[in-house]
Each structure stands twice: as C-alpha cells, then as structure tokens.
Amino acid sequence: MKTPPPSLPSLIAVIDVGTHKTVALVGQLIDGKARMLSYSERRTDGVVKGTVTDLEKLQRCVHEVVNDVERGAGRALAEIYLSMSGPAAEGERVKGIISVPAADGRVTRQDLLDAVASAKRLEPPAGRATILYMRQPTILDNRPVVNPVGMTGRRLEVLFWRVTMDEANLRLRVGMVNAMSMMLRDFILASHAAACAVATEAEKQGGVLLIDMGAGTTDWILYYKEHILCAGSIPVGGEHITNDLSVGLRVSRETAEDLKQRFASAVHRDTDLNQTIWKDGDRGLGDQQFNRGTITKVSSLRYQETLDFVRKDVLRQLDQIFPDHPTKLDQHLLPSGVILTGGSANLQDAAEAVQLVLGLPARVGVPAFEVESFRKPEYAGVVGMMTAAITDAPPPRRRPTGFLATLRDLFRF
C-alpha cells in the first residue's frame, strides 16, 4: 500500500508590538509541538505608552521584522497573529441567561448554544469593535459547572470576557498588516499570551494574577477557577522609571536606562544609602558618581506606585463583577499569588515589591523555550503568543509533490 506524502506544516507567525521592542516568531506545528524556524527583534518606533503615534515609523519597523523572519524561515508569511495590549484594548464581562425550557430541567446542547448566543447578543460600546470572547465559568442555578449539558437546573448563565478595541485603532492595525501583503489571522491578548507561557494549569485553577510590566504599559490578567476573571491595562511601565531617574539624577535617558538596569531596585533599603556607584566604572574623566540609595528610592517608589495602580484597577474590576460581595486581593482569592513578566520584571527585588504592595506571594515568570535567549520574562508575551496560536493554527496542508514542486524548492530563497 502506498503511503501518502507527509503533510506540510503550516507556518505560525506571531508579532508582539510593544512600546520598547517588536518581536516576531515563526514556527511550524509538527506533531502538536511548535518548532521555531526564525525570530527577529527590533527597537519599536512610533509607539508611546502603547499608543501608536507615528504609523509610518511603526510600519517600517514591523516590516523589517517580517522581512527578517521571512528570510530566516525561507518562506513567505501569508498571515500573522498580532498582539493586543495597552489602553486600546478594553475588557468587559458579558452574561447570557436562559431559563431551562425542559420540564425536567435537563440542560441540552441547544440550551447551552442559546445561552451563548444570548451573551454575544449584547452590543459592545459605541465606536468599539469586538475582538475576542474568552470563556468564563458557566453557572447553573448559582453553581459553577464545567459542562452543564445533561445536568438539571432552572437557570443557566454563560459568562464571557469580551475584549474590544476602538475602531480607529483596529483599522490602523489591520491596514498596517494588509499593507505588508499579509492577512491578520487574529489578535491575541498580550497578558493572556504571557500567562500561556508562564502560568501552569494548576495555578490558573487555584487563582493567579499575572502582571506583564512592559516599557510603556502594564497589562494584567486574573485567572480564577481555570478561567479568566478579568483583565486590564494601565499606561505606566518601565520607561517611567527611566524617566524619573533621568529627571532625578539629571542624566540623559540612555544613562538613566543603563543605571536602571544595573543598580535600580523595586525595594529601597537603608543600606543602599551607604553605596556609591559610578556611571562608567573607570572613575576617569567624565565618569559620574551617584548614591545608590537615590536610585533605588526613585525606582522603588515608581515601581510600587505602578503595582498599586494595578491593585486598584483589579479591585475596581472585581467590584464591577461582584457588586454585592466586597472582594480583596488575598490568598483566599489568589492562592497561587502573582506572576511577574515583562521587561520590568527584571528589576532587582521585583517579586519582593509585589509581596509588599499586594500582600501576595510572587514570582518572576520565565518562559520555557527552545532558544535560550528567549528564556527571559520580557519574552513571555511572544512565546505565549506562539503557544496560544497553536490551538488556533490552520490545519497542515498537503505537501506539494512532483517535479514542479521539487524545482520550486530548488529555487526557493
């Protein structure tokens, strides 16, 4: 019997456009696992605090990244997944409720579909477009259930976390991708992507808060009972610490960034005041000395303030979801604590600062990835995007065979 030719795995391309850097990954899904083909990283231009301020610059930057990964992969990209973060993306909880029509109260598949349709029937706010729905727990007679089909009850509630984006931003992103002769396959929520990379299913089941602190924005997402409960974003990030250091120490942004990476900390200690550090380290002409206490004081204040913003935003959203039950961030709600990702998670004592501000155990999330240089918290987003894209990846297509296909492979760039 003749064996059919092996199928050609489809390309999965993800692009994470951040305030500081744009990263692209291209992989192939082989035997259910993504094998990376190429990656590229470039400094982002034209984005400030997660908002596009110069489309041409951003498009050039993204196009260069696409060009790099295409050359690396040896294949042209037809469609990509794009990250979605910052204040442009907003989330809200939508609910669909039905009364179970059967006399015996048995829930059928059609009842579940009706409840889902009822939830999705709610219009998004004016001027905003629905980007994606993320499943939340299903409730049958005030009892959370995983699958209500076949169970009995009277009232079936289906909940979704709906992510929306304003139309102008959506057109801008779709137009940018289309102009590069590619289709935009889907958006992936950056914070959800980061969670896919670093949070385990057990952590999500127990309850975990993921904070993805980037350069311009801080995105967060809260998982409870395996599902996303709420998510949000605040326009404050690592660049604010750099900016504060630049102003506070009267140095350039480049110097401030360098000092931040080397000496800044998320927690200020009195012992830091006794340390004197040098900018270049050679103590030569032009070298400057600083008190490390000043640096840690500035950076920790801003870092902890950002975490406090996150705490307030999480509580605000929880109040909206559970208006009758005042909630607080503690280990009862989030036994798995907090996971920190993003470039600012590299700051010294970042996890300790989270414990101080939020009162929860914290750890820095490092993605497991085949390339060692990507095993850093700042790459959790893009690695997670690849993980999330795998579940939505297009099916493998039939590998072209014959003389023509061989010839084309021969001439392939």
Added chain:
Amino acid sequence: MSLFRRLFGKRPETFPGPKDRDWRALVPQSVNPVPGDAIGRRRAVRTRLPVVLTLLFFALLGGLLWYVVDEGATATPAAEGGLRFKTDGLLDADVVRRLLAAHPEGAARDVRSIKAELEQDNQILAADVGRGPDGVLNVRLTERKAVARLVVTPPTGPMIVRLLDPTGVTFAGAGYPAAAVRGLPEVVNYRSTGSGDAMIVEGAEIAGPFLATAMGERYRAFYNQWAAVSLADCFGAHEEAPGSSLRVILRPGSQPADRPALAEIVFSTARWREEFGILKALDLESLLRRPDATAAAYVLKLNILNRTGPKPVPEPRLVPVAR
C-alpha cells in the same frame, strides 16, 4: 434577476446586531499584493523568485527542445493551402505548388500522377505522395545529393551549371546556395549527349561513385583539395580498357608553398577503390620534400601497374609535370 432578488429575496437586516461589530465584519481585509516600500518590493521579488525561475527554466527547456527538433528536421512541414510538405534536401514547397497549379484539378489530382510528375525532375530521387484524412496532400521528397558540378555551354545562350549525383545522373540543383555549388569539384573534359535532364555524360557512371566515395568521411581531406575531375581519358562503359583513367586536378592554393606542388592525381577507372587506399597510405608530404624532388609540380599516377611479376602490382609514381 436583480429585480427578482430585490422583490422576493431575503431582505438585509436593518439592525444586524453585534455580529456587525465583530472586527472581521467591521474591517474587511484587503491585502496589498506588492507593498509600496523598498522592503516590500524586496519581499515580493523574493517570494516570486522561485516561480519566475521555474518558468524561466521551462522556457529555456522548451526553447532548447524546439531548437533541437527544428535542427533535426531537414525541412519544416508546411501545412498551408492543403499541402504538407517535407524534404530531406533543398527544394521548397513551391515546386509542388507550381506543379499543382499547372493542372486544372490542382491539389485534387490523383496522387500517383503527382508522384510520377514529381519524379520526372532529375533532382527528385523519390517522391512519397499521399492524402491525409483531413484532405491535406502530404508530399515527402527524397532528393539527389550533389558530388560535383558540370558547366554546360549550350550553342546559344548563357552557360548552365548542372550538378552530378553519386549515380552519375545530372540535375539542375534548384535551391542550392551558390557558395555550396562553387565548393564542389568541377567535372571537365567530358563528352555528353542531350540536354537538360535528358543529358547523358560519358563516364559519369564511374565519376559519380568515385566522387561520392571521395566525399565520405575517410577521404574528405583529399576531396576538399580537388578542384576538378577530368574525364578526358575516361572511356565510360569500357572502364577496364587500358589507359582509362580519372584525372583529378588539385586546387593550386591548397598546398604548402615551400615544397613542389602536387598538381594532379591519376586514378584508373577499374581500380580506383584500391587506389584510394594507396593514396591514404602514402606519405606524400615526405615524398614531395625529398631533396631529389626538384620539379615545380608533380603528378601522382596511381594507375600504373608493375607487370614484371606473375601478378600485376600497383606502383604509384610521382611524375614531374611536363613544362
């Protein structure tokens, strides 16, 4: 149809609802095939390069095949005017067209009569004439190959050049390029009767095969030096007659100037095949450069036999040209 659809078709919903707010419905994607910037153009070229190279490869392959087929066929079949013509020589389809035009039935004529009429031309050795199922007349000619030329001077009018084939038949040589005709050795001092295709040359039946053999790969180098073949001493049908010979006159400029020239080669009409072998075996260059070769030019006589023994033995001789 559109009116029917407008009247009875499903009406679009006035309030499409949240589906209309889905990002895919709200912003339909329209992919730009070639991005306008430099990076995009580079990407587009790189993406299309395998296809372009593949096409180029096939175009080149097709071109090569066409060239090989075109070169392999001695003539391209012409399928115009209900005639498909093919030849292995130099005649063109006009020969057949003229023949058909001269007859009231034209191409509808009986193919045997067309064949007979074509074969009346001395240049055509054989004509294969048939009619295809589509009614097209298929003509395939086998032409005579020229080995030498003859210049005929009629009593009146300009001189005529005719060509000689390996069987000793003369023909007009239509379609032969002038340069090719000039390159053939000339048959001189011949005796002939008749004119045109009915012309009979005495000794041509010996000279034809003789020249055809010389024209072959084995003796081609000698043949290229021959300017003319004299039939003055060729007695035609009496090839065994003593003294019957074929005198080959060599081109003056075909030999080195620093040695005596070989002006003529004399072959006997009876044994010219063996004499070709002797000619090939002889080291003429050394013989002509010998110190005792003092004459300006020599004649190589291959037809001399030494009859002193019980069996005559060929005894080629270099004889100075009498001044």
